[in-house]
Amino acid sequence: MIKITDIAAACGVSRATVSKALNGAPDVSAETAKRIRETARKMGYHPNAAARALKVGRSYNIGVLFSDRTGGGISHEYFSQILESVKAEAERRGYDITFISQNLGAMHMDYYEHAKYRSCDGVVIASADFQDPAIIRLATSEIPTVTLDYSFDSRTSILSDNVRGMEALVRFVYEKGHRRIAFIHGEMTTVTQKRLASFKKTCALLGISVPADYIRPAYYHDPRSSGLATRELLALSERPTCIFYPDDLSFLGGMTELEKHGISVPDGMSVVGYDGILLSQVLRPRLTTYRQGAEAMGREASRSLIEEIEHRDTWLPQQILVEGELLEGSTVREID
Amino acid sequence: MIKITDIAAACGVSRATVSKALNGAPDVSAETAKRIRETARKMGYHPNAAARALKVGRSYNIGVLFSDRTGGGISHEYFSQILESVKAEAERRGYDITFISQNLGAMHMDYYEHAKYRSCDGVVIASADFQDPAIIRLATSEIPTVTLDYSFDSRTSILSDNVRGMEALVRFVYEKGHRRIAFIHGEMTTVTQKRLASFKKTCALLGISVPADYIRPAYYHDPRSSGLATRELLALSERPTCIFYPDDLSFLGGMTELEKHGISVPDGMSVVGYDGILLSQVLRPRLTTYRQGAEAMGREASRSLIEEIEHRDTWLPQQILVEGELLEGSTVREID
DNA sequence: TACGTTTTCGTAATCGTTTTCGTTATCTGC
DNA sequence: GCAGATAACGAAAACGATTACGAAAACGTA
Numbered sequence: 001m002i003k004i005t006d007i008a009a010a011c012g013v014s015r016a017t018v019s020k021a022l023n024g025a026p027d028v029s030a031e032t033a034k035r036i037r038e039t040a041r042k043m044g045y046h047p048n049a050a051a052r053a054l055k056v057g058r059s060y061n062i063g064v065l066f067s068d069r070t071g072g073g074i075s076h077e078y079f080s081q082i083l084e085s086v087k088a089e090a091e092r093r094g095y096d097i098t099f100i101s102q103n104l105g106a107m108h109m110d111y112y113e114h115a116k117y118r119s120c121d122g123v124v125i126a127s128a129d130f131q132d133p134a135i136i137r138l139a140t141s142e143i144p145t146v147t148l149d150y151s152f153d154s155r156t157s158i159l160s161d162n163v164r165g166m167e168a169l170v171r172f173v174y175e176k177g178h179r180r181i182a183f184i185h186g187e188m189t190t191v192t193q194k195r196l197a198s199f200k201k202t203c204a205l206l207g208i209s210v211p212a213d214y215i216r217p218a219y220y221h222d223p224r225s226s227g228l229a230t231r232e233l234l235a236l237s238e239r240p241t242c243i244f245y246p247d248d249l250s251f252l253g254g255m256t257e258l259e260k261h262g263i264s265v266p267d268g269m270s271v272v273g274y275d276g277i278l279l280s281q282v283l284r285p286r287l288t289t290y291r292q293g294a295e296a297m298g299r300e301a302s303r304s305l306i307e308e309i310e311h312r313d314t315w316l317p318q319q320i321l322v323e324g325e326l327l328e329g330s331t332v333r334e335i336d
Numbered sequence: 337m338i339k340i341t342d343i344a345a346a347c348g349v350s351r352a353t354v355s356k357a358l359n360g361a362p363d364v365s366a367e368t369a370k371r372i373r374e375t376a377r378k379m380g381y382h383p384n385a386a387a388r389a390l391k392v393g394r395s396y397n398i399g400v401l402f403s404d405r406t407g408g409g410i411s412h413e414y415f416s417q418i419l420e421s422v423k424a425e426a427e428r429r430g431y432d433i434t435f436i437s438q439n440l441g442a443m444h445m446d447y448y449e450h451a452k453y454r455s456c457d458g459v460v461i462a463s464a465d466f467q468d469p470a471i472i473r474l475a476t477s478e479i480p481t482v483t484l485d486y487s488f489d490s491r492t493s494i495l496s497d498n499v500r501g502m503e504a505l506v507r508f509v510y511e512k513g514h515r516r517i518a519f520i521h522g523e524m525t526t527v528t529q530k531r532l533a534s535f536k537k538t539c540a541l542l543g544i545s546v547p548a549d550y551i552r553p554a555y556y557h558d559p560r561s562s563g564l565a566t567r568e569l570l571a572l573s574e575r576p577t578c579i580f581y582p583d584d585l586s587f588l589g590g591m592t593e594l595e596k597h598g599i600s601v602p603d604g605m606s607v608v609g610y611d612g613i614l615l616s617q618v619l620r621p622r623l624t625t626y627r628q629g630a631e632a633m634g635r636e637a638s639r640s641l642i643e644e645i646e647h648r649d650t651w652l653p654q655q656i657l658v659e660g661e662l663l664e665g666s667t668v669r670e671i672d
Numbered sequence: 673t674a675c676g677t678t679t680t681c682g683t684a685a686t687c688g689t690t691t692t693c694g695t696t697a698t699c700t701g702c
Numbered sequence: 703g704c705a706g707a708t709a710a711c712g713a714a715a716a717c718g719a720t721t722a723c724g725a726a727a728a729c730g731t732a
Binding site for chain 1: 683688
């Protein structure tokens with residue numbers, strides 16, 4: 001690997017001048033700067049990331065955090081799409097990405113320490129338990145962070161528009177004639193709260209009353225718990241005509257349960273999911289669901305984080321709402 | 337962040353001694369070593385990754401390479417599972433992972449240069465065009481590498497057991513009574529060659545003759561091309577009774593085409609896939625396919641790469657075969 | 673011509689760690 | 703008690719880059 005000393009020798013100048021030329025310092029003449037830059041390119045010079053990180057903190061490296069506790073990590077489609085677009089946008093802007101985790105090997109590090117250890121310029125918190133003190137420590141530290149699907153005070157966040165998404169789904173089934181709508185929700189995160197609130201509000205707006213026992217708890221990405229909730233709904237004296245599932249994957253548990261009862265979708269029961277993963281669109285019948293703009297969310301996360309890193313003085317935190325789109329499958333029956 | 341100087345001051349020794357104690361050098365007494373290690377832990381010391389990387393090359397950071405050319409990157413389930421297990425195993429052993437790509441931002445770097453730039457201790461080449469000179473340069477460099485589903489000379493590789501997998505599938509459909517079996521394959525990579533060879537060999541072994549026009553080319557993870565191949569197979573005077581698809585996703589294209597012709601699975605046509613992704617198991621009917629041991633592959637990749645990094649002197653390249661398992665769905669009809 | 677200003681460049685310190693080599697001090701055997 | 707070996711530690715030089723500061727040269731002006 002060729003270093004700054006080499007190109008200094010080749011140009012007959014000092015290392016300082018080379019560094020300054022390459023970083024666009026004002027106190028180097030236009031001609032020498034050009035000459036240096038050209039030979040640097042010719043000789044295939046690239047700055048040593050470690051040396052630079054050591055000297056100036058900046059590493060051109062951003063951390064990505066997927067909670068290692070919750071199983072639903074990288075390999076869930078929603079998150080892998082986010083990861084992919086975070087990575088693509090970061091690379092486009094010259095940044096590498098490194099995973100941030102806790103307890104690297106034998107050492108006992110929390111997220112913040114890990115980020116410092118690797119001198120990350122910033123961290124994208126993609127999936128985490130936002131009550132975890134270690135997460136809070138990171139998000140309230142001096143390291144720029146952006147969170148997905150959650151907002152910390154005075155920090156940038158990228159939010160999937162759950163309110164609008166849920167509203168779109170409710171309106172859709174309403175137009176199909178449904179008035180008895182059940183809602184199975186995941187863990188009570190802020191996302192869940194928003195979806196539930198939007199569900200209730202839209203129902204109220206449309207004049208639909210939702211009995212308390214139409215609202216059922218379950219877990220995200222857990223077909224079993226959704227299956228249970230489905231069974232409970234089927235046991236009600238007045239069954240719903242349509243069930244909202246926490247996500248596409250959870251619907252599968254519901255489907256199995258419905259099949260057990262000899263109920264077919266959508267003739268015996270209408271259903272909608274959430275997420276719009278590939279799977280939902282190859283199922284027969286195709287699932288009616290709301291696709292979150294994962295690609296845009298990842299891209300925006302990288303973009304805004306890097307903006308903050310590069311303009312820390314003038315930066316103001318913002319909350320970026322990313323819209324999704326309704327995928328009209330055929331799991332919602334028309335009722336007269 | 338507390339540094340070596342701090343703990344040197346706290347212990348009343350020099351920085352050199354601290355470093356040596358922490359790294360288990362022989363020339364420091366047992367008591368001082370213990371004392372130093374304890375205060376280091378108490379003070380929450382972690383070595384600065386950049387400084388160490390600068391001084392000794394070692395960065396405790398391994399690169400992971402997903403070709404940026406082929407779209408089927410991280411977000412494909414097979415690869416995201418591999419990524420997840422590579423990451424988990426690496427972290428367990430105290431290594432971080434960073435993505436290796438080409439053309440970081442404005443700089444013009446190839447894979448090898450990128451790996452050096454970040455002073456990676458090794459690279460897992462998870463998905464790539466193995467004919468690409470840039471890939472070859474990396475794989476023949478002094479940097480330890482391990483490849484997945486491809487073998488370079490004198491390098492370690494993790495191979496999904498395609499031979500056995502394909503054999504298992506052929507035997508399975510054979511036992512179900514099928515004798516006219518068509519094979520749609522993906523791009524002619526070494527993986528494809530192995531699968532095709534194993535297909536042919538097993539057929540020959542079982543006394544099945546495979547007409548040349550039963551072998552059809554298509555692309556991996558591309559439902560459209562598989563749909564086309566399916567159409568061609570259906571146009572043959574003597575149709576096959578069973579079709580092998582390049583992978584689970586590709587089968588979807590075939591399914592659409594079969595539906596167009598009013599053919600149902602498995603009554604009108606038996607099919608098998610490959611990969612065993614989640615999707616294949618929630619389809620109705622459940623797809624008969626072969627699940628590759630993605631989790632084990634990623635784990636083995638990390639494990640063997642780190643072994644090589646830490647014992648470069650005694651290390652010998654090896655080819656590690658990872659078995660999968662046959663998933664018996666219900667897309668292969670019993671024939672009498 | 674002399675002096676102040678600006679432009680352009682180099683010297684040297686620095687980031688945190690590792691490592692070579694020397695310096696003590698302690699020990700061993702006779 | 704002494705030469706030589708050994709054990710334990712420290713001083714200082716790296717690794718490759720950045721940057722505050724000073725120096726020299728070039729320029730302008732009176």
